[in-house]
Amino acid sequence: MLSASYLILFTYGQLLAQNDTTITNKKINLQEIEVSARRTPVIYSEIGRVVTVISKKEIEALPVQSVDQLLEYVAHVDVRQRGPLGIQADVSARGGSFDQVMILLNGINITDPQTGHLSLNLPVDFSNIERVEILEGPGARIFGSNAFSGAINFITGSANQSNLKANVMAGAHGLYNMGASGNIVNDQLKSFVSVNKSATDGYIHNTDFEVYNLFYQGQLNLEKEKLELQIGYTDKGYGANSFYTAAYPNQYEQTKTTFASLSFSAQSKNPLKSSVYWRRHQDRFELYRNNDDAASWYTTTTTI
Template sequence: MKKTMLSIAVLLVSMQLKAQSDTTTQNLEEVIIQENRIQIPFSKQSRNISVIDKLEIETTPARSLQEILSFVPGVDVRQRGVTGVQADIGIRGGSFAQTLMLVNGIKLTDPQSGHHMMNIPVPLVNIDRVEVLKGPGSRIFGQNAYAGAINVITSLTDDRYLRVQGYAGDFGMKGINFAGSLPTGKYKQNLALSYDDSNGYQYNSDYKVSNIFYEGGIDLNEKNSIRGMIAYTDRTFGANGFYTSSFPDQWESIQTTLASLSHTLNLSNFYLNTRAYYRKNVDEYRLRRNEPEFYQNNHQSDVYALEANGNFKTSLGTTGFGIETRKEALESNNLGDRERTLSGIFLEQLVNLGSKVDLRAGIYSNYNSGYGWKHFPGAEVGFQASKDIRIYSGYGVSYRIPSFTDLYYVGPTNIGNDQLTPEQAQNFEVGAKWAKSGFRAELVYFIRNTDDLIEWTRPDENTPWQPQNFNEVKLNGVEASFFYRVNPSASTVQIKEFSFSYNYINADIIQQPGIETRYALTALKNQVIGGVLVGIGKKTEWNTKMRYVERMNQDPYFVMDMRVDYNRLGKIGVFAEASNLTNTEYVEAATIQMPGRWFRAGFMLNIL
């Protein structure tokens, strides 16, 4: 397998080199990373950040954000079935509960369970880009950005468009979505609707997913603007093996609503964004699909939040500040009626020390009604060694509180623990970036030392799983990545994009003897990701993606996917995709066997 991967990599590199001579380049240097307070161009970041832009979203062989994220270095996607109907996302060896998901800076953390992190009510067609912050994010985004954070960005535009996309494929899979931008005067607005379903690739793996998304905004004047968003997703699916292999007839239905309203004041040296948002998640779970009376859980979580974030510039540099308050409530027949209040204060400073060195340092102080005050300092320093090379280092403290499921769940195979305390980690990284003429490369080494890790454990297979604070985890790793993109040229065949990365993580887990752990001993260990986007003529694009994944104590696997687009940017376009061309047998989450080779094809209409 490793020889095969090496051969493919050599072939792609050789093809890439042949394509360099007659192309012009484009890069992400001017993309501003959205971090709520101090916003810095991608090229000046002293953190390990990956950006998935519109081209990658549209040409990757994927039907969901979850599948697209599986090609991001250092990100471990564990899908339960195809198209990410439910998936857990880990970063740098962290669990799904240690990753914070956001939409336009709005936290999607669900107090019931981290398994709801990807219930994102935004159709793929409306996503402008995705920013993946690897490493501690508590100082930037607050609690639960423990191992990293993923921010989904949408945008409002003055351009009018209406797009219709549809597809069908194996397993009775089909889907359609409508997306439009219909600005009226100064008011900009986007509306999208999408629907996907499938009969399932194995017994009890069918699903139906519907999304409605609307956002609008208006610039009141040069200094003031208002933006609002409302979105809804409905996911119903057979959950064969999702939470336990003992009950193949599990079933779940989830409805998530997200609404927000924000105001932005933007002066020459002062910026302030105030925001209110609400998130509701309704979850019905049955152990036997057609027998709700046998065992059923009904949960409803409600999150209300207010935030104010801003910055001001002085001769001392840029000062970022913020305040937030958040109420989380749960009504559940299993977990009981619960609520907790969280508040936080952000403060950070960015200064330039001469022409080549910059320092960014700050602290996030959080109050939790159950655990009191906690403080999370952090800092990054960057050195611009040359126009093309940047060296950086950083330190940060990260923090995660237990979910209500961790604390209070009672079931036949899982039992909560109301004595849990939050987990906390010390993080350090050092890295170097190089960018020139469409080339980007990065090498980073990172360390995370965790205290009081929350891990589900059991003494034997006849005992239910229960979370404990007992593991100490010392994790370190290295990530090396390379990316190259060119502008289209007149060549008949052209390498338009090439990427390759390698990630290695070593987890030194100190655990109690005779105790089985559920997640910690399956952390990501080796990951190789590669891709090449080939342009054929003016209208055809052929994208090949591959990934090799090895997790601790699990068999490694290699998967290759492909997509071909014709006239993607024209009035009428078509595409065809193939997943798992290698027909690999592999498992990503629990004991759920992923499908072998499968196909789908579709169309795109750009009406306006």
Template sequence: MKFTYIFILSFLIVYSLGAQSVNDTIELQQHEIVSTGNPVEFKQISKTVHIISKEQINTSTATSIDELLKIYGGADIRSRGAMGVQSDISMRGGGFDQGLIMINGISLNDPQTGHHNLNQAIDLDDIDKIEIFEGPGTRWFGANAFSGGLNIITNQNSTKALTVSIYGGQYGYVNSRLAYSYNIGKVSSKTSASYKRSDGYMRNTDFEIINLNHNSTYTKRSNTINLNLGILDKGFGANSFYTSKYPDQYEHIKTYFTALSYKTGNRIKFYSNAYWRRNYDRFELFREDKNWYIKQGDIYINGSDTAGFPTPSGIYPYQ
């Protein structure tokens, strides 16, 4: 009887060891998941949606999009420069690169870094309204709408008008703008140009911003074609942006943007967009200018300060 128990116990041990050696890896078929935005009415979105109207924009004291968002809320704005020099936008606890930025429904998030998401070639006077939605919206707006986003709607129905404005302030601040709206047949257009500059309220906080924008809309029955062109040229002193060890930083940004959209249909709608955006970003850890660092040989010198990094073989020139 004792021998029988030992035999049965040995059999169970061998069986359990064999069962553990079975390959538990299961090969599954590959599936592709694609997320795209679909047009939807606000009442169908289970999210908090804020709208900043044209009247609110005109009556506000804001001079840039980031300042406007600070006034009316709906987004967390962290600025490292006044007058729209540089700001990051985040929503519902998300990072500065987890929100979606759109102009007329076209996604314009910068692929390099979320620090450039608000560097859009558009002035406040070119905006008809701003739609802000909080919380994840990938189902309706695509994968970039992780924590929320905003949609900037430009003026698409313009009456003939010429607008000129200029004003200034302390520290050499100047803000000027020229805009012309006109209609030719069924085409409504608006072209604007603006220039802002300042010597800065403290060392290395000066800036110079040039903005050009054109918007044309053709409408016939249920067909609408919209063309938007924009150029942004922005240079500014980035005092201690990334480290206080090197306060004399500088950044120069050039952004080019063009978009062509077409929509048609009443009951069954058809949308088509084609757009192109290019952003050039030059960052100088040691600002290069006649009043700052001057290149002498292979290094840059500002007074007694040498712009370079010590290495075992000597000074490596800053490039």
């Protein structure tokens, strides 16, 4: 009886296995599947947006001295920096890469088109930033495909009254930061000008830097139209101690960024906004800062 029961169960299991194999070998044609972030499809204007705004009051309350230090306090934003006070820093959001975050200055794209690095080379000093707007998620696509994981917009010159400001900072190892900025406001024209210089001898060998910033922003307000012009220039030269490899600690790098933009907007039943901008980035890297210490095979520098 035991043998007969075993044979019956074994035979039945083999039949089931054959049936399962037969079903598995059949070709099944699946229909098209749409994957959406929401339960029901929505139009673009109704997509949820995650927006973080850092006001001037909040910036002054935080213990920070540079843009990269400020962004470290924002959730979902990752900052990787080399050197002090934002000399070289990269930023990403929501797990994306450096070239998937768009950096804007007063709504104009200032991201480096060649590489995701050096995007925080802003032509304005940290003290001149009035507000920071951080847009995460799919809503950032409003700025284009480069804002894949988010966009960060830095606002300057938003004061509605004429003013003049000057800032001076000094610290150890020959550190100093000095600059001046001012707003000139009348009935139709508003202008903002900023000039800044900072430098240090470095806290260890080959960590010195020297930075120059020059920026102008003008707004012409008509009845229903607004014309805005921006011109900026930044020059950073710094000792890159072991930036890219510890085998050559005496590296040096100098970056220059020139930026200009012109935008026009009109408020009517059909709002219109258009802009054109130009950005030039120069990067000079030296593996050996002093030619006297260079190896015999090192004969030149690389400029991009």
